Amino acid sequence: MRNLYTLLPNEDLMGFVGRIHYLGPFQAFEDTRQRLGLTTRLLKAGEVTYKDEYKVSQLLGHSLESLASNHTSRNLLRYCMTRDELNKFSDPSTTNKMPKITFFDSKSVLKLPWRWCPECVDADVAEFGCSYYHRNHQLLGVHTCYKHGCLLYSECKNCDFRIDTIKQAYVPPVDNKCPCCGSTEFLGQEYISDKMHQVESYVLLMAEGKLDLNFERIAASVCEHIGINEQSILARTGGKSVRAFNRRMLNFFGLDDLSQYFSFVIEYNDKLKCRTLCNSRTYDIRFKYTPAHPVVYAMLLVYLDHHHHHHESQLLAA
Ligand SMILES: [Zn+2]
Ligand SMILES: [Zn+2]
Numbered sequence: 001m002r003n004l005y006t007l008l009p010n011e012d013l014m015g016f017v018g019r020i021h022y023l024g025p026f027q028a029f030e031d032t033r034q035r036l037g038l039t040t041r042l043l044k045a046g047e048v049t050y051k052d053e054y055k056v057s058q059l060l061g062h063s064l065e066s067l068a069s070n071h072t073s074r075n076l077l078r079y080c081m082t083r084d085e086l087n088k089f090s091d092p093s094t095t096n097k098m099p100k101i102t103f104f105d106s107k108s109v110l111k112l113p114w115r116w117c118p119e120c121v122d123a124d125v126a127e128f129g130c131s132y133y134h135r136n137h138q139l140l141g142v143h144t145c146y147k148h149g150c151l152l153y154s155e156c157k158n159c160d161f162r163i164d165t166i167k168q169a170y171v172p173p174v175d176n177k178c179p180c181c182g183s184t185e186f187l188g189q190e191y192i193s194d195k196m197h198q199v200e201s202y203v204l205l206m207a208e209g210k211l212d213l214n215f216e217r218i219a220a221s222v223c224e225h226i227g228i229n230e231q232s233i234l235a236r237t238g239g240k241s242v243r244a245f246n247r248r249m250l251n252f253f254g255l256d257d258l259s260q261y262f263s264f265v266i267e268y269n270d271k272l273k274c275r276t277l278c279n280s281r282t283y284d285i286r287f288k289y290t291p292a293h294p295v296v297y298a299m300l301l302v303y304l305d306h307h308h309h310h311h312e313s314q315l316l317a318a
Helices: 013-023 029-036 050-060 062-072 074-079 083-088 092-097 119-126 194-210 216-224 231-235 239-258 296-307
Strands: 266-269 271-273
Touching: 013 050, 013 239, 029 083, 050 062, 062 074, 062 194, 074 092, 074 194, 074 216, 074 296, 092 231, 194 239, 194 296, 216 239, 239 271, 239 296
Parallel strands: none
Antiparallel strands: 266 271
């Protein structure tokens, strides 16, 4: 029998904490949290909680790097941060003083509840005797199961039950039954466009660390597409081209798609505005500001693929 106190395939590292509590001796999650020495009281899905991830990885005897491709969202940072910034978040000696990783305009980036795939739940219960949260199901931009292709569930159709923090369900609902009302009907993402499927593929490649690009190279492709370079960025002469590029990006995705990732999307006089997507970090690597959310780069790559102006299509090559 498999040791259930180790990570299961593609198990989300913070979801693992929920499962440890579920299997463990304590009644109150607070006791498990304190026993593990975690600082975050409310474990939310898909967040990069470096400090706690580091603690759990230490308890398991693994480095964070070794857990990145299957158990955390850590690889996503490679596509939105400079090497210096990455180093700042990789130095264990600074863990306790570590600044929280935040992204530009993060209030506008949609927060999703913990999600699960009904087929994975059945398969995991059959194989391991329990359900668990998969890392690949928690990523912003991912709406379907990487294994089964079916829609991920996020809430009960009958009573609106959703798992905003892990205390609401330490493991995904078993037998496809709502823990609140017993209903067997759940809802997932209602609207998914073709472009959103392409964004999803990129987010998964990025999380797995399989996308052979980094922040600097994506920004260089964007510069090339806009028609600006280091000199024009420094001299601030490319403003008009940048604004035109932002408009093209916004129109390419459109209000419906943009609203599936960001909450601050405005349409005014037929013009779209979304500063979460349109910010200088998309092309200026020296821009001294908070990194943009990784999903922004997945969206940029989809946009560039459609404009044949790149880097050979990473998506087709994968
Ligand atoms: Zn599945
Ligand atoms: Zn319900």
